[in-house]
Amino acid sequence: MTDPSLAIPLTFAEIDLGALAQNCRLLKQHIGPEVLLMAVVKANAYGHGAVEVARAALANGAGHLAVARFEEGVHLREAGIDAPILVMNYTLLANVDTGIDHDLTLTVTDLPVIERVSHYAGQVGKVAQVHVKIDTGMGRYGLLPDEVVSFFEQAAPYPHIEIQGLFSHFAVSDLADKAYTWQQFEIFERVSDALRAAGFQVPICHIANSAAALDLPAMHLDAVRVGIAMYGLHPSDEVDPAVPVQPVLTLKSTVARVRTLPAGTSISYGRTYITPQAMPVALVPVGYGDGYPRILSNRGAVLINGQRAPIVGRVCMDQFVVDISDCSPVALEDEVVLVGKQQGARISAEEVASWANTINYEITTGLLPRVRRVFV
Template sequence: MQKITWIEVDLNAIAHNLKAVKRKVGSETKILAIVKADAYGHGAVKISQTLVDNGVDMLGVAFLAEGIELRKNNINIPILILNPVLSEQIEDVLKYSLGVTVCNLDIAKELSKIAKRYCRNTRIHVEIDTGMGGAGVLPDKVLSFIRELQLIENLEVEGVFTHFNSSEEKDKSFSHEQNKIFKAAVKELKDEKIKIPLIHAANSAAILDLPDSYFNMVRPGLILYGIFPSIYVSKNIDIKPAMSLKTRIINLKRFDSGSTIGYGRTFEILKQTTVAIIPVGYKDGFSRCFSNLGEVLINGKRSSIIGRVCMDRCFIDVSNLPDVEIGSEVVLYGNQNNETISIESAAELIGTIPYEIVCNIGTKVPNRMYK
């Protein structure tokens, strides 16, 4: 069946971006690629396969189910669950050979008990809370916590990590402070002869702006998909956007002056106008905030969204396009001829973050095409 609305994902761009990150951080630094939230809406299985084929060291997911999906699709490299797990999930952690974040000794003991049954060690990472306010262990408790973990059988403390809460902001001072706290905690472990193989802190923004936070592994997410986290990060890396959102015109209609368009009659026609209808709306993750504000690309030219974005349609002023027709391709995000509507510019326009844009459409547009 012909797709009317679809996402295009360029796997060559993903491979290109991974290589760009490797060049940025150096060959000695391992890459833990973040593929949570269905690889930020790009499709976790296909993206993970591409990353594995291009030499990524480890994959990071948010939840157990995401890790299981990858294992069931023959992704066999190390996978780390970044959020804590519940006791009833531990059996599957072992069954699918997943690494897990541990911040609680009771969970660690449950892991040990089931790991014994499987006759193997479980790889664990300990999150250090340097300011995120999340599930991590506080810095002054890290040494004692890891000492306790070392006494528990069948657990291998493979890594420690922290997460920056504002590395994409203009003011990076708190990120520097977090890094300083994390470094001190890591040094304390080293001084006590506690060897931790993997130390990681840098997310996408920190990879771009905080080279002092690389340690021996980094966690790129958004930049792997060719998107910059904010306007305040360095653009000194060659990345290519991987995702486009496209649809087709399903109706054309000419309106005279005085007509109104869409719910709430928020747009009034002031001169004879040709309006195209496209079958995309907020059910597809295309924000209502683009009402009377956003643009799309048709025949390589920008055309304005008029009226409110509806649940399953938008109205486009195509009066400036003499050769438009029903069935013409429309690009909501991406390139067409020499014009581009980037995820970053769209996010800035409506006052949100690029992460929200890609995750919204990625989970709601069922048709995904890879090239």
């Protein structure tokens, strides 16, 4: 019997690790040798494949990795990655021991977690490194600025824990107006000064995401946490594209049927599209079961033969239909590009996001496991 995992996929995401490597090198050059590049590989590396991306990033200038959840860090360790991995969000008390077993750098904002970390690290003969997150204006996770010094004082007596990092996150660094971002940065600086005055030295202070890494060199501090720019995508169209990064992901499929429908034919569920005249159409085997948004029904387009083919009718779980009037001749098993370049034409993740009323982050991150990642 043949191995089904070797079958050629109908629909797949081609991940250009060469582009990713080059993006990392350019970003590292941009931030300079003194600043640590932390590669943000949470959510399966924004849909690109966490293990492969992490390896390529580490080989091309990144020194640390950052994930959102403890399980994501464990997954990277199990794949043999031994670089420092920061878990940026809350880790359940019940998972602290496993986190320490895997040498994950946990983020702590609560005393019970400090107690658990120090207790277990002591049992296994380690000093666990942790980072403290502060909320400078995101209104989400983190200690409030006034709580930070006393938190450090409460943590200080615990012998098997070392606070290696202090970090925060920007709410609107991707806007042209940087006033609020400067406010957040100043709060962060005030907290770091207060810690120093109280006798606490934190080796790695970090606050910049991609937008600030690109646009706000004064905010690079000791490390930058770069996600979207590493994938060659723009944090927003208001951020200076200071570094010529290239998109890493191309979403591809294959024409699964070609035919001409007579005038008056209704297409797909809900009969939302009726052909106004005889129309050549192709079937594209991609749907919301792949993470391709259903809201693209009658709105999106794909590339076939380097030409745009608009989606007609609803996007279903596994397939949709496109009008190929401008793409002929189209043959069975021709290549379809849903995100990326084909013969000089391009549909960017940003453009797909605009059709779907969302952001480029969600387009790549939303791709489900059924879409095989093919690394080139």
